Amino acid sequence: MSDLLATEKHPLSHRTALVFDESHSIWLYLSDPNNTKIAADCWLLNTIKTPESISDFNSHKSPPPATAKFVSKQAQGNLPLSSQIKFLWSNNGQSVAVIIGSESLGFIAQNSPRGFSKHIKLSGPFGSPFDIELYKTLFS
DSSP: OOEEEEEEEOTTTOOEEEEEEOSSEEEEEEEOTTSOSEEEEEEEEESSOOOSOSGGGTTOSSOOOOOTTTBOGGGBOOOOOGGGEEEEEOTTSSOEEEEETTEEEEEEOTTOSBOEETTBOSOBTTBEEOOHHHHHHHHO
16 A cells, blocks of 8 residues: 655646655656646665565555666665655756655656666666766756
């Protein structure tokens, strides 16, 4: 069962950013404008030991945790407190980053269905590695 950890709506784009605990992993989602339909997602971290395969999670209704092939050894973390989660928006509100504590863990760039995560080492079904230059362009 998914638990909403944090949410924020951008005043110009009318998109909503949401951070969810999806049982085995934490995800950032970005909605369509004025809608609850999810337009993009960004895997942030696993809350369980990183699995080798997602086959054990096929029966779950929530997104699976990222697998060892795609993520770094630091991919497992503790469930963040809601008070530790902050959003950083691009000026136009079409892109959003999530900061947990003082670290930006991931972001969703405009027109990209998958996000960029600090703990991803190989692009694939969970997103792409954190792109620092794109991050600076979007959020500086």
